Amino acid sequence: MISFRNLKKTFGTKEVLKGVSFDVHDGEVFFIIGASGVGKSVLIKHLIGLIAPDDGEIWLDGEEISRFDERRMYDVRKKCAMVFQHATLFDSLTCVENVALPLRKHKGLKPKEAAAEAMRRLAQVQMEEFAHRHPPELGDGMRKRVAIARALTMDPRYVLFDEPTTSLDPVSARRVDKLIRELSDTLGVTSIVVSHDLTSIFSIADRIVMLYRGEVRLLGTPDDFRRANDPIIDQFIHGRATGPMET
Amino acid sequence: MGSTSDSFAPAMSSNSEAVNATSGPIASMGASFLGIAETVGGMAMLFGRIVKRLASFSCDGPELWRNLHRMGVKSLPIVIVTALFTGAIMVIQASPIVERYGAQQLVGWAAGFGTLREIGPLLTALMISGRVGANNTAELGTMVVTEQVDALRALAIDPIEFLIAPRFIGIVVTLSLTTIYADALALVGAAYTGEILLGVEPTTFYHGLTGGLLGIGDVLHGLIKSVFFGVLMAVSSCYFGLTVRGGAPGVGRAVNATVVASAAGIFVLDYFISFLLG
Amino acid sequence: MSQDAALTSPERPSPSTQRVAALGALAIELARAGRDLYGVFVRTLFYTVRGRYERGAVLRQMYLMGNQSLFFLTVVMGFIGMILVLQGGLQAERIVPDPTLIGSTYLELLIRDLAASIGALMLATRVGAGIAAEIGSMVVTEQVDALRMCAADPIDYLIKPRFIASVVMTTVLIIWSATIATLTGMGTAYLFFEISPNIFFDLRLVDFGDLSVGLVKCLAYGAAIPIVSGYCGLSTYGGSEGVGWATTRAVVNSSLAVIMLNFFISGAAFLLIGA
Numbered sequence: 001m002i003s004f005r006n007l008k009k010t011f012g013t014k015e016v017l018k019g020v021s022f023d024v025h026d027g028e029v030f031f032i033i034g035a036s037g038v039g040k041s042v043l044i045k046h047l048i049g050l051i052a053p054d055d056g057e058i059w060l061d062g063e064e065i066s067r068f069d070e071r072r073m074y075d076v077r078k079k080c081a082m083v084f085q086h087a088t089l090f091d092s093l094t095c096v097e098n099v100a101l102p103l104r105k106h107k108g109l110k111p112k113e114a115a116a117e118a119m120r121r122l123a124q125v126q127m128e129e130f131a132h133r134h135p136p137e138l139g140d141g142m143r144k145r146v147a148i149a150r151a152l153t154m155d156p157r158y159v160l161f162d163e164p165t166t167s168l169d170p171v172s173a174r175r176v177d178k179l180i181r182e183l184s185d186t187l188g189v190t191s192i193v194v195s196h197d198l199t200s201i202f203s204i205a206d207r208i209v210m211l212y213r214g215e216v217r218l219l220g221t222p223d224d225f226r227r228a229n230d231p232i233i234d235q236f237i238h239g240r241a242t243g244p245m246e247t
Numbered sequence: 248m249g250s251t252s253d254s255f256a257p258a259m260s261s262n263s264e265a266v267n268a269t270s271g272p273i274a275s276m277g278a279s280f281l282g283i284a285e286t287v288g289g290m291a292m293l294f295g296r297i298v299k300r301l302a303s304f305s306c307d308g309p310e311l312w313r314n315l316h317r318m319g320v321k322s323l324p325i326v327i328v329t330a331l332f333t334g335a336i337m338v339i340q341a342s343p344i345v346e347r348y349g350a351q352q353l354v355g356w357a358a359g360f361g362t363l364r365e366i367g368p369l370l371t372a373l374m375i376s377g378r379v380g381a382n383n384t385a386e387l388g389t390m391v392v393t394e395q396v397d398a399l400r401a402l403a404i405d406p407i408e409f410l411i412a413p414r415f416i417g418i419v420v421t422l423s424l425t426t427i428y429a430d431a432l433a434l435v436g437a438a439y440t441g442e443i444l445l446g447v448e449p450t451t452f453y454h455g456l457t458g459g460l461l462g463i464g465d466v467l468h469g470l471i472k473s474v475f476f477g478v479l480m481a482v483s484s485c486y487f488g489l490t491v492r493g494g495a496p497g498v499g500r501a502v503n504a505t506v507v508a509s510a511a512g513i514f515v516l517d518y519f520i521s522f523l524l525g
Numbered sequence: 526m527s528q529d530a531a532l533t534s535p536e537r538p539s540p541s542t543q544r545v546a547a548l549g550a551l552a553i554e555l556a557r558a559g560r561d562l563y564g565v566f567v568r569t570l571f572y573t574v575r576g577r578y579e580r581g582a583v584l585r586q587m588y589l590m591g592n593q594s595l596f597f598l599t600v601v602m603g604f605i606g607m608i609l610v611l612q613g614g615l616q617a618e619r620i621v622p623d624p625t626l627i628g629s630t631y632l633e634l635l636i637r638d639l640a641a642s643i644g645a646l647m648l649a650t651r652v653g654a655g656i657a658a659e660i661g662s663m664v665v666t667e668q669v670d671a672l673r674m675c676a677a678d679p680i681d682y683l684i685k686p687r688f689i690a691s692v693v694m695t696t697v698l699i700i701w702s703a704t705i706a707t708l709t710g711m712g713t714a715y716l717f718f719e720i721s722p723n724i725f726f727d728l729r730l731v732d733f734g735d736l737s738v739g740l741v742k743c744l745a746y747g748a749a750i751p752i753v754s755g756y757c758g759l760s761t762y763g764g765s766e767g768v769g770w771a772t773t774r775a776v777v778n779s780s781l782a783v784i785m786l787n788f789f790i791s792g793a794a795f796l797l798i799g800a
Contacts, residue, residue: 048401074403081401088398092313102402111309150402325777332788339791340638344630360616365608373646377776381654385769392766444795495665495765499658502772506650507597514604521611 007056018214029184029191034211040194044160049073080158081151087143089135095146096131102153121149141172161193177204290486296407297415306412314417318379329374330429334436354447355455358437363465367430372476375422376509380484384505387488388498411485419477426473472520479512565756569688572681586690594651601647606706610713628725637735640703642787645746649779653754657775660758661768684755695747734798749782
């Protein structure tokens with residue numbers, strides 16, 4: 001289980017997070033939504049120690065991790081994997097080498113074994129045909145799937161997705177949604193998804209938290225959001241250009 | 248979000264912007280001084296972290312071979328061209344002096360000491376700084392900007408072990424080996440030019456080289472310099488690459504910074520090593 | 526390759542053919558780049574004479590160039606002076622015990638070649654990288670395309686002012702470099718070899734030929750650096766990442782240009798002027 005308690009973060013003069021608190025339950029698909037720049041990515045990067053909070057606590061599996069140094073963070077990162085917004089594969093390695101890298105490093109597999117295991121995992125995301133291509137040669141959707149395969153190599157309990165469908169065409173986006181849902185249903189993985197893709201939000205989310213101006217606006221199920229009597233939430237989930245929301 | 252840049256650059260950088268806001272030449276000189284001190288400090292810290300990894304042999308094998316291969320291949324053409332031309336230029340410049348004093352016997356010696364002790368290491372370092380050093384910074388900077396370094400950390404892989412240590416060793420080894428190669432080629436260029444312009448026979452040139460005025464000490468003098476230049480270049484290019492801020496224009500600025508820092512540092516180091524080794 | 530293989534299998538050139546093809550491709554690439562560069566040079570010259578006049582553009586570039594490079598150049602040339610005199614003196618001691626020649630020989634070499642060439646190499650890195658980064662950024666943000674839409678030639682607007690500024694400032698900066706190197710050389714000679722500044726500062730070996738060769742080099746390097754780096758900047762590709770690569774190419778190619786020009790000018794000087 002993951003808990004954020006009163007998280008605060010300021011960059012320069014801009015207060016991005018003004019005291020955010022919520023819990024994420026095991027095995028669920030949890031969405032963090034809000035307008036661009038509201039601090040969603042900042043929030044999840046705290047979980048794997050890429051950013052440290054100014055104040056507040058982060059609890060993961062019973063440990064308070066916000067003050068961990070890089071060394072101790074390594075153990076956290078093996079439990080909690082992240083798929084970055086731009087897929088962020090290593091351009092100098094082929095797809096199969098990308099996926100094999102954490103296998104080589106953390107499971108101590110020999111290069112051949114790691115490559116074989118990597119191929120198996122690429123097949124799980126239907127990318128085995130492109131195993132020997134380099135990331136710059138592939139489309140966005142394909143890179144995203146390879147990145148997901150790489151994130152899953154450590155068999156993590158938690159996976160963080162930073163805007164997984166943002167730059168994808170509708171078909172690829174729905175494929176990624178399906179993958180995320182399957183992770184939770186078949187493997188019991190807890191997925192935390194940062195998104196502002198309304199279709200994703202209302203098709204696969206178990207629970208949602210909406211951030212607005214650095215604070216939690218609402219925390220609940222998709223139905224709670226649809227029934228909410230809040231003009232800001234209303235404007236966002238119906239995608240209206242005009243309304244009280246500032247972006 | 249600049250999180251990786253922050254972990255490699257000292258925390259002072261936000262202050263220098265505040266200082267620049269005040270006008271006046273003294274303030275800006277002071278700011279430049281602070282800037283240089285911050286850079287040197289940051290590079291020293293990075294160097295310390297690299298040494299710690301190397302001391303425990305934690306350097307990614309496949310990445311090391313990949314970098315060695317790439318850097319060697321990249322630098323060969325330019326080193327060949329530069330060395331041959333430079334050897335020729337040296338003889339051309341020395342020729343009036345040679346003709347004035349009739350010192351044809353000494354052409355081999357003069358070319359030898361110039362090349363082995365100074366021109367070889369210096370020029371090779373300068374050219375490699377452009378070819379390999381700037382390239383390295385551009386690559387690392389692009390990786391920082393596209394979050395690839397963050398992705399490494401998220402995979403619980405140490406960026407210093409995986410990215411930096413292989414490049415460090417790669418640059419130092421590449422520079423040392425290419426300096427030897429460049430020395431040889433420069434002497435070939437010099438010998439050839441000496442024959443065409445001054446009518447100095449290759450055998451005379453060769454005798455001038457090996458006659459006893461030059462020794463293994465001169466070769467080592469040059470090699471030691473190469474190693475130091477390589478270390479400086481590696482730390483500088485990795486540091487500026489890792490601390491890139493501000494997206495793609497930041498990468499261009501970082502490349503600019505690393506070539507300047509390497510060039511200046513190479514000359515300063517060269518003087519002190521020459522002075523210390525005699 | 527046997528007849529059968531040629532008939533039944535798809536074209537696969539042998540390794541030696543592949544190597545020749547690669548060499549050929551390289552040669553064609555070099556020839557194309559050379560032709561493009563020459564084109565840029567000629568057009569820049571044309572615009573220098575017949576192009577549009579923008580108040581203060583050249584002056585601004587001169588100021589930028591001087592500002593950027595002065596400290597850097599001073600430090601480097603200062604150390605060069607010390608290194609050259611130190612090494613030269615150490616070696617000369619081994620064969621010729623007469624110290625009075627050191628100063629005159631050093632000054633002759635400095636003025637004829639070293640101040641210009643080493644100074645230009647440093648400028649190639651500093652100024653060349655700067656020009657390529659600036660112009661490259663403009664290319665990727667489509668400002669250069671916008672210029673072309675207004676029927677303005679990027680070479681006239683972007684390269685010409687830097688070209689004129691560079692030719693002038695390179696000469697000025699190199700004269701400054703020579704001064705610095707002389708001063709530090711003098712200091713080193715005095716401290717290490719006890720040669721008094723009067724004896725060191727001996728201009729008798731410097732003749733008109735040396736001065737003119739040095740000057741020609743200043744002008745040639747000053748012309749080459751902005752042309753080569755401007756060309757690298759204008760041919761930036763690959764999105765915003767390409768700016769980093771363009772800068773790298775500019776540094777390498779400008780430095781190469783300086784070395785090759787040095788070779789040709791020195792060779793020509795030797796053949797025309799002699800000893």
